[in-house]
Amino acid sequence: MSDHHIKLPEGSIEKQTTTLNLGPTHPATHGVFQNILELDGERIISAEQTIGYIHRAFEKIAEHRPLYQITPLTDRLNYCSAPINNMGWHITCEKLLGVKIPKRVDYLRVIVMELARIADHLICNSIVGVDTGAFTGFLYVMQYRELIYEIYEEICGSRLTTNIGRIGGFERNFTPVAFEKLDKFLREYPKVLKEFENLFTRNRIFMERTIGCGPISAERALNYGFTGPNLRAAGVDYDVRVHTPYSSYEEFDFEIPVGSTGDCYDRYLVRNQEMWQSLRIIEQALRKVREFKGKEAEIFHADVPEYYLPEKKDVYTKMEALIWHFKIIMGEIDMPAGEVYQSVEGANGELGFYLISDGGRTPYRLHFRRPCFVYYQAYEEISKGAMLSDAIITLSSLNLIAGEMDA
Amino acid sequence: MALTNDTIKQRLTEKFGEQVQQFQEPYGMLTFEAPKELNLKVLQFLFDEDDLAFRFMTDLQAVHYPDNKGRELAVVYHLHSLTANVRIRFKVFTDIQTPDVFSATALFSAANWMERETYDFYGINFIGHPNLKRILNVDEMDYFPMRKEYPLEEQTRVDKDDEMFGR
Numbered sequence: 001m002s003d004h005h006i007k008l009p010e011g012s013i014e015k016q017t018t019t020l021n022l023g024p025t026h027p028a029t030h031g032v033f034q035n036i037l038e039l040d041g042e043r044i045i046s047a048e049q050t051i052g053y054i055h056r057a058f059e060k061i062a063e064h065r066p067l068y069q070i071t072p073l074t075d076r077l078n079y080c081s082a083p084i085n086n087m088g089w090h091i092t093c094e095k096l097l098g099v100k101i102p103k104r105v106d107y108l109r110v111i112v113m114e115l116a117r118i119a120d121h122l123i124c125n126s127i128v129g130v131d132t133g134a135f136t137g138f139l140y141v142m143q144y145r146e147l148i149y150e151i152y153e154e155i156c157g158s159r160l161t162t163n164i165g166r167i168g169g170f171e172r173n174f175t176p177v178a179f180e181k182l183d184k185f186l187r188e189y190p191k192v193l194k195e196f197e198n199l200f201t202r203n204r205i206f207m208e209r210t211i212g213c214g215p216i217s218a219e220r221a222l223n224y225g226f227t228g229p230n231l232r233a234a235g236v237d238y239d240v241r242v243h244t245p246y247s248s249y250e251e252f253d254f255e256i257p258v259g260s261t262g263d264c265y266d267r268y269l270v271r272n273q274e275m276w277q278s279l280r281i282i283e284q285a286l287r288k289v290r291e292f293k294g295k296e297a298e299i300f301h302a303d304v305p306e307y308y309l310p311e312k313k314d315v316y317t318k319m320e321a322l323i324w325h326f327k328i329i330m331g332e333i334d335m336p337a338g339e340v341y342q343s344v345e346g347a348n349g350e351l352g353f354y355l356i357s358d359g360g361r362t363p364y365r366l367h368f369r370r371p372c373f374v375y376y377q378a379y380e381e382i383s384k385g386a387m388l389s390d391a392i393i394t395l396s397s398l399n400l401i402a403g404e405m406d407a
Numbered sequence: 408m409a410l411t412n413d414t415i416k417q418r419l420t421e422k423f424g425e426q427v428q429q430f431q432e433p434y435g436m437l438t439f440e441a442p443k444e445l446n447l448k449v450l451q452f453l454f455d456e457d458d459l460a461f462r463f464m465t466d467l468q469a470v471h472y473p474d475n476k477g478r479e480l481a482v483v484y485h486l487h488s489l490t491a492n493v494r495i496r497f498k499v500f501t502d503i504q505t506p507d508v509f510s511a512t513a514l515f516s517a518a519n520w521m522e523r524e525t526y527d528f529y530g531i532n533f534i535g536h537p538n539l540k541r542i543l544n545v546d547e548m549d550y551f552p553m554r555k556e557y558p559l560e561e562q563t564r565v566d567k568d569d570e571m572f573g574r
Contacts, residue, residue: 061559340433
């Protein structure tokens with residue numbers, strides 16, 4: 001018996017472990033969700049997750065809205081890469097409606113989606129850095145995420161919750177300024193990414209903190225429904241862009257980076273490699289876009305007046321455009337009955353949309369397959385037996401977005 | 408040999424006969440349904456067979472059809488065979504009075520939260536689930552909000568007194 005033994009009141013049972021509430025508003029959780037940790041010293045015995053703090057009933061709301069009004073809801077799922085969600089939703093609608101998309105629009109979409117992927121991975125990786133104590137990388141790359149946001153701004157006018165594109169294409173063509181900004185980004189960004197890697201990849205402290213931290217085997221990861229970089233870090237080369245290509249991804253030449261141990265370091269490496277691959281894809285897409293000449297180079301939407309919201313200047317000057325505008329805005333367009341599942345490779349995994357239509361004007365049922373909702377349930381298993389500080393790194397390295405998890 | 412929808416259909420009919428039915432292919436994805444008592448057997452069969460190997464649960468959710476008397480609720484499984492790269496959709500229907508469906512958590516760890524979410528919104532009682540409680544909504548909630556009888560709040564209502572947002 002030690003001399004410093006605390007005297008407990010008579011009749012109380014001595015608890016050997018500590019209960020710690022991590023969250024819902026804790027600076028280390030990067031979002032509103034709670035972990036009730038049972039700690040033995042600094043080791044985690046069990047972790048119980050509570051989520052749903054920012055549940056906004058998107059699926060219910062979507063049952064009462066015409067298709068084009070659901071796009072802003074998808075923004076608010078994974079708000080770090082909102083354009084991917086928007087595009088995924090448009091592609092789902094187009095699949096249901098049977099709209100054929102011109103090649104140029106496909107390539108423009110690919111550019112936007114890959115930019116979003118870079119922005120998302122950049123945040124995630126630099127936040128892992130912050131949680132290991134390296135703040136510099138985070139502040140440094142934020143300026144370059146800004147370049148991506150400026151490109152979004154040039155294309156659609158907004159930055160974070162983008163509502164980019166329309167069913168059938170884009171709201172307007174990419175301006176020359178947008179292409180200039182893209183070129184600027186492609187010119188400057190590789191240097192920065194290289195420097196970012198120099199800061200972290202062989203950094204002794206970073207390696208010591210992340211190697212072997214929060215690992216998961218390929219088998220468990222698959223069973224838990226992991227997708228995206230987290231699954232690839234465990235060594236499974238599953239990528240929706242390759243397995244079920246959408247938006248002409250089959251025409252692009254890129255590699256799927258895979259890890260082996262599925263720990264935080266592997267996840268970091270996979271994300272970094274994916275950014276390089278995304279850059280490759282953007283360059284190829286840009287080259288393909290520039291090959292279009294004459295009239296073809298002006299195409300930015302499919303010719304489907306019944307679903308594609310017409311340009312505002314046409315609404316004011318052309319009767320037909322006015323009629324379609326009215327019908328679409330008032331939600332008077334019936335959609336074909338059917339059920340469709342479409343998934344895209346979101347920045348943190350397979351983002352799926354399951355849309356059932358009964359032939360009405362709003363979806364009968366819409367379900368979002370949110371990747372981080374599916375894989376966050378593995379957190380308890382991953383963090384069991386880990387140190388508290390490692391659990392924090394695991395949390396940020398899984399790339400959890402509360403908005404997406406709670407839908 | 409590539410795994411086609413016809414092969415899957417054939418294998419299922421061989422194993423389960425008439426009980427697996429309603430084969431359709433909306434937008435190319437094989438869709439079928441089975442009695443709810445058989446859901447685990449079908450999932451296990453699809454999981455175990457080496458040529459099928461549907462070992463990845465992509466998604467699980469429910470749908471409410473109030474007019475479908477006796478089979479109001481549908482539980483929909485989306486499965487993916489990663490080796491053959493084929494997706495299928497599998498449905499079981501249950502009536503709303505006794506919405507009991509066997510839980511797939513023993514087969515897919517991923518089903519744990521997905522079933523909790525489905526329970527939360529539709530009230531499907533997953534038998535054998537280790538921790539079936541609400542996940543996104545508050546625990547005190549006593550109804551299942553995604554069922555069709557609950558409308559969205561009317562936007563123009565005036566009876567609600569909300570200090571914070573001034574309605």
